[in-house]
Each structure stands twice: as structure tokens, then as C-alpha cells.
Amino acid sequence: MDATAAAGSGRAPAPLRCARAETDSEDAVATTSSHSAAEAEADATEEGNGAPVEDAAADIEGVDGIRIRRRPVTGPPVHYVGPFQFRLENEGNTPRNILEKIVWDKEAEMKEKRPLYMLKGPLEAAPPARDFVGALKAAYDRTGLPALIAEVKKASPSRGVLREDFEPVQIAQTYEKNGAACLSVLTDAKYFQGSYDYLQAICNAGVQCPLLCKEFIVDAWQLYYARSKGADAVLLIAAVLPDLDIKYMLKICKILGMAALVEVHDEREMDRVLGIDGIQLVGINNRNLETFQVDISNTKKLLDGERGQTIAQKGIIVVGESGLFTPEHISFVQNAGVKAVLVGESLIKQEDPGKAIAGLFGKDISPVSAA
Numbered sequence: 001m002d003a004t005a006a007a008g009s010g011r012a013p014a015p016l017r018c019a020r021a022e023t024d025s026e027d028a029v030a031t032t033s034s035h036s037a038a039e040a041e042a043d044a045t046e047e048g049n050g051a052p053v054e055d056a057a058a059d060i061e062g063v064d065g066i067r068i069r070r071r072p073v074t075g076p077p078v079h080y081v082g083p084f085q086f087r088l089e090n091e092g093n094t095p096r097n098i099l100e101k102i103v104w105d106k107e108a109e110m111k112e113k114r115p116l117y118m119l120k121g122p123l124e125a126a127p128p129a130r131d132f133v134g135a136l137k138a139a140y141d142r143t144g145l146p147a148l149i150a151e152v153k154k155a156s157p158s159r160g161v162l163r164e165d166f167e168p169v170q171i172a173q174t175y176e177k178n179g180a181a182c183l184s185v186l187t188d189a190k191y192f193q194g195s196y197d198y199l200q201a202i203c204n205a206g207v208q209c210p211l212l213c214k215e216f217i218v219d220a221w222q223l224y225y226a227r228s229k230g231a232d233a234v235l236l237i238a239a240v241l242p243d244l245d246i247k248y249m250l251k252i253c254k255i256l257g258m259a260a261l262v263e264v265h266d267e268r269e270m271d272r273v274l275g276i277d278g279i280q281l282v283g284i285n286n287r288n289l290e291t292f293q294v295d296i297s298n299t300k301k302l303l304d305g306e307r308g309q310t311i312a313q314k315g316i317i318v319v320g321e322s323g324l325f326t327p328e329h330i331s332f333v334q335n336a337g338v339k340a341v342l343v344g345e346s347l348i349k350q351e352d353p354g355k356a357i358a359g360l361f362g363k364d365i366s367p368v369s370a371a
């Protein structure tokens, strides 16, 4: 199927987001609901009642319990006092935490995107997507240790610049040589100093490890763009995306041949995600993206009991993410049930990030060592 076909068909992937402006009587600030276009469309059409989208919108915390709000459509209102201009900020138009700020900036970025039809050529020119999930399984079977997704990460909001001499292709090559099964490449420029050019350069340099586009996805357009730049997988963050958007994006990923790593941080998000069919990879982030707090026992907490059993029954591969620095940390999350780990800081900060892999796992896990 033509990769952009979904865009031209009845289920257009273009703007997934539905922003409902509500007028606050006091300061006339427009706020938005996190209710998605996919959801609004389902509400309006699947029930066959033709209800206007506005009627289908829900309160901010009403859609799948998501606390991250979408960006106000108008921004703070401008007030003039003499020659001066003031923007009145309030709870409704100021991001409440870093994740919300990243998402709002990402939505503003989306407005500058190229139309989807312009991605048709780059999509056709991109090398075929590689099997991200298969690579993780193969590495786990080969080493008996969690498969490594090594992150090409220059900076982060919580830690600032992690590596000054940042050569993404060299870093990717040394990760691959030293046993990474897959790579995660940050593409967000503002908060992580990442780039889609890094993703494309790593792909074009002949690195065989499948590539995860580590981005804050808020719009289906980003999936097509990521694929056109060589991504084999994308990140979908449950704290940001309602279930219907996740389902919709999973379908588009399937059309494009990409895997989706669906990320959760708490029990509620895990339960939501376990209720969605067709998910192969779930990431448990040990970092709270609203507060930056990292606690690796989060992985164990979310895999205990029934949830762990459901995951095993469904054959889902769990990826332990963030805050992994030592072989003891790797054993801890492996014993909790993960079959893969996503690691950034502890490798990228070392003089030779590739060689640091053996230190992280307590042994050489490179393919050569097994030969």
C-alpha cells in the first residue's frame, strides 16, 4: 500500500489533535482539551449521531486520565497599558511541567511542517524499515541479558549537555560494534539538542541496528516524517496520547512497517496500554517526565502480579527505560521481567560510549565476543 495512502483515504492522518476553545469568562483565555481528533471523530461518526466535535470534547483530565494538556490555541491574551504590551499568564495558558512545555512547543513546531504529500518522495526513497522487535529478541536470545537500545543523546532537560564532543554517527557505530541491538536517536532540537539529520546520517552510514526515532509524537505527520528519515520504530508516550490516538498511530506504524514503543510511567498508563490490542513493545520509564525524578523500582512495581502475567500472556516485550548505570541495575530490571533496556546518560557520558557497554552489563556483549 502506498505509504501516504491513509492520508488520501477516508481516514486522513492529518491533524489528529482537536483543540476545543472554551471562553473563560474572566480573562477570555482559550483553553484546549486533550481530546483527540481520532476520538472526536469516533464519537461523532461511530455512534452515528453526527454530534458536533465540540459536544464530544471532554474535560482536561477526562480523556484516559491524561494530565498533560494540549496547547491553548490562542496563547495568553495581550493587554495594552500605554505603549506597553503585557501577556497575562495563568494556570490555563502556562505549561505546568516540563513534559507539558515540550508537548506545547512540539505542537507549535507542527504548524511549520511540510504538507504530507511532500513526504511521498522521501518516503519512497527511504530504505525499507528493519525489524526492531526481531533485533531485540535476537539479542536477548544471544546474550541471555536484556537487549540494549543505546541512546544517541546529546543533552536533556534534566541533565543539560551530556556530551560536548557529540559525533552521532561515530557514537552509533561504536554502540553497534559493542553489542547494542538497536539505537534510539533523539530528534527533538529544543530540549535535547537532537536532530532528524542525525537519524538520517546514522541510517545512511550503514549502521545495521534498527533505529528508534525518540521524539514527542503529537501528530501522525511525525510518523511519516520519521520513516522518511530512516526510522524503524517510534516512541508513543501514553502520558501524552489518548488511547484512540495510540490505536490510530499503531495502524499507521503498521502501514509504514515501523514498530512502536509505547511508553508508560504508572499503573494507570500500563492498564490503559494493556487494554490496547496489537502492542508488541511497552517501555516503562523510570523517570517521571513531569518532575524528573528517577526510580528504577518503578519497573518492578509495574510488572508485579497480574500486570506481569498479562504481559507474559500477550507476549509483549518490556523495555526498562532511564536511570540504568550498573550491572546491578540491569539485573534488577531483568529480574523484574524486562527483556530490553533503553540507556542514555550512563553510556554517552563515558569517554568511549561503546566500551562503556561492557561496564554497564558487567561483561562484553558484542557480537564478536560470542563468535
Ligand SMILES: O=C(O)c1ccccc1NCC(=O)[C@H](O)[C@H](O)COP(=O)(O)O
Pocket (backbone or CB within 6 Å): 098, 099, 151, 153, 156, 157, 158, 159, 285, 287, 289, 292, 321, 322, 323, 324, 342, 343, 344, 345, 346
Ligand atoms: O531525560 C530527560 O531529562 C527527559 C526529560 C523530559 C522528558 C524526557 C526525558 N528523557 C527521555 C528518556 O526517557 C531518556 O532519554 C531515556 O529513557 C534514557 O534515559 P537515561 O538512561 O536516564 O539517560
